[in-house]
Amino acid sequence: MARLNENYLKLKAGYLFPEIGRRVTAFSEANPDAAGQIIKCGIGDVTEPIPEAARSAIKDAVDELGDRATFRGYGPEQGYPFLREAITEHMFHSRGMDITPDEIFVSDGSKCDTGNILDIFGSGNTIAITDPVYPVYVDTNVMAGNTGEADKSGAYGGLVYLPCTTENSFVPEIPSTEVDLIYLCYPNNPTGAVATRDQLAAWVEFARAHNAIILYDAAYEAFIQDPEIPHSIFEIPGARECAIEFRSFSKNGGFTGVRCAFTVVPRELEAVTADGSAHALHPLWARRQSTKFNGVSYPVQRGAEALFSQAGRAQVGTLIAHYMGNAALLRQVCADTGLQVYGGENAPYVWVRCPDGVGSWEVFDRMLAEANVVVTPGAGFGAAGEGFFRISAFNSRENVEEVCRRLQALNWQAAQPA
Numbered sequence: 531m532a533r534l535n536e537n538y539l540k541l542k543a544g545y546l547f548p549e550i551g552r553r554v555t556a557f558s559e560a561n562p563d564a565a566g567q568i569i570k571c572g573i574g575d576v577t578e579p580i581p582e583a584a585r586s587a588i589k590d591a592v593d594e595l596g597d598r599a600t601f602r603g604y605g606p607e608q609g610y611p612f613l614r615e616a617i618t619e620h621m622f623h624s625r626g627m628d629i630t631p632d633e634i635f636v637s638d639g640s641k642c643d644t645g646n647i648l649d650i651f652g653s654g655n656t657i658a659i660t661d662p663v664y665p666v667y668v669d670t671n672v673m674a675g676n677t678g679e680a681d682k683s684g685a686y687g688g689l690v691y692l693p694c695t696t697e698n699s700f701v702p703e704i705p706s707t708e709v710d711l712i713y714l715c716y717p718n719n720p721t722g723a724v725a726t727r728d729q730l731a732a733w734v735e736f737a738r739a740h741n742a743i744i745l746y747d748a749a750y751e752a753f754i755q756d757p758e759i760p761h762s763i764f765e766i767p768g769a770r771e772c773a774i775e776f777r778s779f780s781k782n783g784g785f786t787g788v789r790c791a792f793t794v795v796p797r798e799l800e801a802v803t804a805d806g807s808a809h810a811l812h813p814l815w816a817r818r819q820s821t822k823f824n825g826v827s828y829p830v831q832r833g834a835e836a837l838f839s840q841a842g843r844a845q846v847g848t849l850i851a852h853y854m855g856n857a858a859l860l861r862q863v864c865a866d867t868g869l870q871v872y873g874g875e876n877a878p879y880v881w882v883r884c885p886d887g888v889g890s891w892e893v894f895d896r897m898l899a900e901a902n903v904v905v906t907p908g909a910g911f912g913a914a915g916e917g918f919f920r921i922s923a924f925n926s927r928e929n930v931e932e933v934c935r936r937l938q939a940l941n942w943q944a945a946q947p948a
């Protein structure tokens with residue numbers, strides 16, 4: 531009989547979003563009148579249409595494919611030079627970073643890249659992840675066999691959890707134990723926190739001193755409003771020797787359904803073999819991608835390129851301003867109703883402390899029942915997420931205004947209805 535990958539059996543069955551879906555469905559079936567009123571501020575998906583510049587570039591590219599003279603088949607696995615050059619110029623050179631186009635690997639998503647990157651790392655690495663965390667980092671390490679079993683709280687043996695709390699402004703302290711791979715995500719999902727230059731510099735210094743590698747997820751960099759906050763780990767001197775960065779067009783360009791992202795692997799970055807000899811990782815990732823991936827579709831890459839045109843940049847700016855306007859309204863209503871609010875200033879997520887004595891799944895259930903609003907319970911992102919809930923700013927303005935009216939009317943002191 532064929533053997534399966536037993537690591538998959540360690541995965542916790544009740545993954546966050548299916549559980550949310552189950553509770554929303556159960557509530558809707560029990561309360562058919564309320565079902566139509568439900569507003570989802572849960573899953574981190576964008577809601578607004580993709581910019582016109584990207585749409586028309588995609589359409590033109592489709593027409594090129596319809597003509598024998600301009601038809602294209604397989605493209606370069608790493609991405610077309612036009613896109614890699616546009617990325618380098620507009621996202622790195624414009625901010626003074628010396629990233630080159632050959633260090634950019636275009637892909638169909640950061641979710642895949644953050645998981646697939648484990649292919650080029652050996653077994654036996656000690657993995658550090660923040661708590662709370664984007665669940666993909668944890669689950670892909672479980673699948674790869676880098677963890678033990680989960681305990682009752684859902685924490686996996688063998689992982690080093692870095693608590694992100696109000697005390698450290700949701701940027702973890704440097705660990706006192708040795709770690710080999712460190713996942714950092716700023717602006718952060720789920721807390722909406724950002725990391726300062728000094729905080730990132732401390733992590734880069736630690737990584738270099740301990741030969742560790744930082745896996746830096748900057749999917750939300752476009753939402754940064756504060757000019758002092760770095761948009762990339764590569765703004766920190768020395769990061770080229772210790773970091774890989776993941777970027778995506780999902781959140782800035784509304785490409786969650788279109789699919790385009792990229793990973794930056796600097797030429798200098800190295801890891802060691804069992805006998806201690808160091809090798810560059812760039813050729814390994816190039817080999818991994820060219821073997822297991824055949825590139826992003828040509829029209830999609832043209833669409834991503836168009837986000838960097840003058841019109842495209844203006845339209846992305848409008849999208850970001852829309853979501854950040856939502857975040858400001860959501861922050862305000864939470865503060866007005868006496869809740870402690872974090873995030874939402876440089877990220878599209880507002881992270882709210884639960885009212886005293888109310889657990890995060892209880893907040894979820896009450897918000898659903900009393901306001902017909904779906905939020906994400908912090909406990910779903912890790913043990914340190916308990917006591918908080920996440921409200922996503924990805925919504926129409928109309929929905930956000932309605933959510934604000936309903937939250938205004940919620941009375942946390944009132945007993946929960948039977």
Ligand SMILES: *Cc1c(COP(=O)(O)O)cnc(C)c1O
Nearest residue numbers: 639640641664719749778780791
């Ligand atoms: C949305 C998101 C991404 C982007 O994922 P894609 O696969 O590119 O859509 C990456 N990281 C985090 C933390 C995210 O929330």
